[in-house]
Amino acid sequence: MPELPEVETINRGMKKYLIGKVISKVEVDWFKSLAYDQKFINKHLINARIDSIDRRGKVLIISLSNNFNLLFHLKMTGQLVYKSDKERFGAGHPSDSLINKLPDKSTRIIFYFNDNSKLFFNDQRKFGWAKILDQESLKEFEYLNKLGPEPLDKDFSLKIFKARLDLRKNSKIKSVLLDQSIIAGLGNIYTDESLWMAKIHPLEVINKLSQSRIQKLYESMLEVLNLSISRGGSSDRNYIDIVGKKGTYIDFANVYKKAGMPCKRCSTNIIRIKVASRGTHICPKCQKLLK
DNA sequence: CACTTGACCTGTCCGC
DNA sequence: TGCGGACAGGTCAAGT
Structure with missing residues (x-):
């Protein structure tokens, strides 16, 4: 969870x-x-x-x-x-x-x-x-x-984010975001959500991403994590907090578990694919692999 | 080195 | 109703 x-x-x-x-x-x-x-x-x-x-x-x-x-x-x-x-x-x-x-x-x-x-x-x-x-x-x-650095630390700058991704620049972005030694704390939900927001395909090789794309990803990741914390997390299945309350972030999710629903940006149906043997949710129009 | 698969477990859901 | 398979928020070891 x-x-x-x-x-x-x-x-x-x-x-x-x-x-x-x-x-x-x-x-x-x-x-x-x-x-x-x-x-x-x-x-x-x-x-x-x-x-x-x-x-x-x-x-x-x-x-x-x-x-x-x-x-x-x-x-x-x-x-x-x-x-x-x-x-x-x-x-x-x-x-x-x-x-x-x-x-x-x-x-x-x-x-x-x-x-x-x-x-x-x-x-x-x-x-x-x-x-x-x-x-x-x-x-x-x-x-x-x-463990890699904490993404919500004040010191976690765009520069540091880029440096962390650079450690695995020939790898695919979703696998790297899931790797706790690169950045600590992301899992399947928040990688999918961050990548959708930044319009990046999860199988994109880091090397091919422009500086502005990476900046957009950095900002998206922080936005998604902060929003989720403010909603008490995601209760997709059985997550509850210390007093037994569910989190409501999942109501704000744009792609996670949304296969078949229209993308909120372009109305194309969200699809589910496999990346790093994890269920992965993307908008096939907004998140295209770069040529 | 990058990537995949299976293992660790229980439970739910979906199709036949 | 029952049964089999797919799938689930994570990580690790072992294999290609």
Whole structure:
């Protein structure tokens, strides 16, 4: 599931609800989601307080008072949902059916806090993971070390964007945008949306793109990511935020999952093709391969 | 080096 | 209704 805007939405929600909480118990229902023995988990998580929370690419990093860190990658179907015993959502609340039914059959880990609130890690497809890393292992953590820059950082200029793309100038643009080591955080939805907005075919080789096309892509990418964050992300299937709410960006999508619908610019029907073995949505008229 | 495929998993949807 | 296949927001390893 989650790409940058969804993970960022969860990051903000977790900051709001979880800072200062002390973990009192951890239950793991699927070993691979938190692949440590229970003794290790208890030793490093129980009585630890949540000091700060951050996002890097699609990963969430929770810093604990004991100098350990709890990391999450939600992959396709991961959810992190907070449930407080005090603030029950009443009937009719959009979150009601989701939250009050937890834990459910996709719950893989439950974190209990000392005020009786809980954090559920749900993951239908079991691809996601959580990790417990001390400061040293965090610094050496391959996944994070390989990540490219954050596209929404203030320092992430057009110049840097061009330099990142130049690292793979003989490759096709969509594969490169999906490569987390080039730029961190884009996934299938936001690459398709950004490329449509910039009128670039996903199979275009980077070398062939003009400077102005690349600038347009840079601006489109930032616009799409910022809009999505402001809408709480995309709930195409099962993405929900920390309190169980869906994101509404998908209502603004121009191509993603829009095959057969008219392009908003030229009315040509959007089509679905395969790129890097991912379903890819384009307007065949607006996004033509360059000669 | 660039690119594809299969693996990791569960669930839903569509056509027959 | 049942069954098989395609497909799903991500990443990694292995093969061409």
